[in-house]
Amino acid sequence: MAQFDLPLEQLERYSPAVPEPADFDAFWQRTVKDARNSPVILELREAHNGLRLVDCWDVTFAGFGADPIRAWYSRPAGIEAPLPAVVEYVGYGRGRGLPHERLTWPAAGYAHLLMDCRGQGDQYGAGGQTPDPHPSPHGGHWPITRGILEPEDYYYRRLITDAVRAVEAVRSLPGVDPARVVAAGNSQGGGLALAVAGLVPDLSALLCTAPLLCHIQRAIQITDAAPYGEIVNYLAVRRDAEDAVRRTLSYVDAVAFARRAHAPAHFGVGLRDNVCPPSTVFAAYNQYGAAGGNQAGVERTIEVYPFNHHEGGDAVQVRRQLEWLNARTHAARRQAGAARS
Numbered sequence: 001m002a003q004f005d006l007p008l009e010q011l012e013r014y015s016p017a018v019p020e021p022a023d024f025d026a027f028w029q030r031t032v033k034d035a036r037n038s039p040v041i042l043e044l045r046e047a048h049n050g051l052r053l054v055d056c057w058d059v060t061f062a063g064f065g066a067d068p069i070r071a072w073y074s075r076p077a078g079i080e081a082p083l084p085a086v087v088e089y090v091g092y093g094r095g096r097g098l099p100h101e102r103l104t105w106p107a108a109g110y111a112h113l114l115m116d117c118r119g120q121g122d123q124y125g126a127g128g129q130t131p132d133p134h135p136s137p138h139g140g141h142w143p144i145t146r147g148i149l150e151p152e153d154y155y156y157r158r159l160i161t162d163a164v165r166a167v168e169a170v171r172s173l174p175g176v177d178p179a180r181v182v183a184a185g186n187s188q189g190g191g192l193a194l195a196v197a198g199l200v201p202d203l204s205a206l207l208c209t210a211p212l213l214c215h216i217q218r219a220i221q222i223t224d225a226a227p228y229g230e231i232v233n234y235l236a237v238r239r240d241a242e243d244a245v246r247r248t249l250s251y252v253d254a255v256a257f258a259r260r261a262h263a264p265a266h267f268g269v270g271l272r273d274n275v276c277p278p279s280t281v282f283a284a285y286n287q288y289g290a291a292g293g294n295q296a297g298v299e300r301t302i303e304v305y306p307f308n309h310h311e312g313g314d315a316v317q318v319r320r321q322l323e324w325l326n327a328r329t330h331a332a333r334r335q336a337g338a339a340r341s
Contacts, residue, residue: 258289271305
């Protein structure tokens, strides 16, 4: 795919007026508050991953509607001290897979919670184990179109709530420093991490590459690639549903969450990405922290890969994330030690 979006010099200034509903904050405050009516950890049991250097537990926590959400909790073996934790969200169509699949963060010395995605896991990887028990009578059968005619029924209302509860779950697990929790993800996972950054005020950092759900109104205008193309296909048949669909999408657009976030943030984008077009990513990046009135004081950086598609920087991006996060984690640890002394 050749570059098809705005040139980089325009992307770096691209800050569109992405609309958000007047009751956006009230909608999400009520949604998250309702989810907190249930204890967060439902089950925790040791999982055998076949590895000597990484311990793992099978976690079930209460997400939206108190629904049981599965996750893998991993940490470096033999370390008892509380560790900073990375909560990772997976891409569209994936599930949590097998407990030995994602080892970067525990190998780097972090506790790691990998959240399953309700009702997904049948397109890539090794599958998922979390059903979505809620019917979606208003919308299509793809995850991104389930319940899309009503914000209350929309699939991503449930999934974003699960993502917030995953942070609350990891903070209650043994061996985690609750003051040092990071949200991380690529693609759909990046969009969920951005939403968490906007909804959890004391998150310590954000790692976000090629995020889905950003500037969705533009995305469905300039790309037919899935999953945005699934919205396009839905509207191609249900031509009278456009207003309702656009209204629902405004409640989950990650640009609105990005405006409200203020944790230090590391982004990544490929300029040839037609799955999550670069202008949609820059729309979130350029407005990150803006709602607080002190955007200049919010730390953010973005890695740009001019010749890459949706894979972005791939392993190079992971290395840069590690370097960036390690520097901040070690600095936080030194500051905490100085405060205690």
